Amino acid sequence: MAARLVNGRLAGGPIEAAVDLPRIEKAVREILIAVGEDPDRDGLALTPARVARAYAELFAGLRVDPASVITTSFEAEHDELILVRDIEVISLCEHHLLPFRGSAHVGYIPGGHGRITGLSKLARLVEVFARRPQVQERLTSQVADLLLAQLEPRGVIVVLECEHMCMAMRGIQKAGSKTITSAVRGIFNSDAKSRSEAMSLILGSA
Numbered sequence: 585m586a587a588r589l590v591n592g593r594l595a596g597g598p599i600e601a602a603v604d605l606p607r608i609e610k611a612v613r614e615i616l617i618a619v620g621e622d623p624d625r626d627g628l629a630l631t632p633a634r635v636a637r638a639y640a641e642l643f644a645g646l647r648v649d650p651a652s653v654i655t656t657s658f659e660a661e662h663d664e665l666i667l668v669r670d671i672e673v674i675s676l677c678e679h680h681l682l683p684f685r686g687s688a689h690v691g692y693i694p695g696g697h698g699r700i701t702g703l704s705k706l707a708r709l710v711e712v713f714a715r716r717p718q719v720q721e722r723l724t725s726q727v728a729d730l731l732l733a734q735l736e737p738r739g740v741i742v743v744l745e746c747e748h749m750c751m752a753m754r755g756i757q758k759a760g761s762k763t764i765t766s767a768v769r770g771i772f773n774s775d776a777k778s779r780s781e782a783m784s785l786i787l788g789s790a
């Protein structure tokens with residue numbers, strides 16, 4: 585059975601195989617020493633092990649085959665837009681391993697011979713790709729491309745709006761800025777009217 589994500593944890597595959605826990609523990613201990621902390625003091629003694637378990641959850645998506653997410657699909661009796669808006673997304677940027685978080689909006693128009701899938705599968709797909717070291721652009725297009733390949737829809741549109749902690753907590757230190765990325769495929773590329781209708785629904789202006 586392929587590994588699946590259940591509440592952020594790997595199921596159907598051994599959790600200890602998700603990441604190399606002892607190696608992360610060792611590395612975190614080294615980081616604590618390098619920043620001038622005492623890794624053996626009371627509050628920190630269990631921290632390397634905690635961080636290792638946290639990384640097992642945060643990167644569990646690396647061990648999941650995204651193609652296994654869409655387990656149910658049905659014959660399409662609907663040939664217009666299906667959109668799930670405001671899917672919570674939290675990922676880690678691959679440059680600083682700091683979180684970025686916000687919303688994903690995932691829509692598609694089923695194809696002539698295409699299939700539709702359960703609505704929750706769209707959110708599960710976002711989750712699998714988010715639980716990897718990411719850049720927002722790649723996360724956005726991975727969701728779009730997987731849906732395109734699996735459901736053969738007439739079009740796919742994915743929009744992410746996220747705030748990046750690496751821009752808020754450090755570096756330029758601009759909290760509150762939002763990065764918006766989109767990936768449009770099929771009819772949404774060729775037909776400006778379909779695209780702008782979907783965009784207005786996504787941005788809440790329709």
Ligand SMILES: Nc1nc2c(ncn2[C@@H]2O[C@H](COP(=O)(O)OP(=O)(O)OP(=O)(O)O)[C@@H](O)[C@H]2O)c(=O)[nH]1
Pocket residue numbers: 677678679718719720721748750751755756
């Ligand atoms: N395109 C893109 N950039 C990202 C994402 N997450 C973080 N970044 C950016 O990645 C860049 C890495 O830039 P570098 O110059 O290599 O690293 P840095 O010196 O830490 O950069 P500063 O953040 O500007 O201090 C930064 O500009 C981040 O804002 C993302 O999802 N997509």
Ligand SMILES: [Zn+2]
Pocket residue numbers: 677678679680681682748750751
């Ligand atoms: Zn970053």
